[in-house]
Amino acid sequence: MPWLDVSATEPCPCGRLDARGRPLPYTGCCQPWHAGQPAPDAEALMRSRYSAFVREDAAYLLSTWHASTRPAAIDFEPGQRWLGLAVRQHRVVDGTHAEVEFVARSRLGGRGHRLHERSRFVREDGRWHYVDGDLFP
Template structure:
């Protein structure tokens, strides 16, 4: 992705100043919300290596297949809430929209994150209707 293009996460910043350096491993996500945004961007780019690396080992799957046909066209991310619960725990509620085979889909989740050794990790989440 070109660094000057708008970041898919919807922050309003350029990819090279937003999620790009996090996905490239140049710096860790500074907050749980930033990690969630970078994970959304990784889904749009189908970056399974980053998604697995940013998933906490206690809940991370062995592999992650993003081979849906047709692939989802991600349409946008709305971060509804970022709740720090402690220095090393946080929740992020978000709504992600996509289109799969012409059908609109929504993913509304409250995700849990932990910070270990200076890095945030996705743990799990609760889906909302």
């Protein structure tokens, strides 16, 4: 698994930047959520899920997927390389519902791919969970 041993200075896969426009290190970004702390909002959860895809961390992805839509397992594409994430919008619907629109880029077998989705999240028992999303063409 390529990102399991990320150093303290390695940029977080999600691409979040600090106030000066510098990449945040993994340990100061998504790592606390991967270690079990609840993400503070839907955008942080979505970013941490992207980082979990990069790291091929199926356990985290399944644990943050709402039980009503969670698959039995996650299969990763062998050889898929994630290239970057752009969050387009984070919309708070109410205290327990939010949406995040994002574009995730990857490369597989020499071909570039783009995943553009508006994801829906729900907060239950103090934790955000991915429910589902609508794909853009």
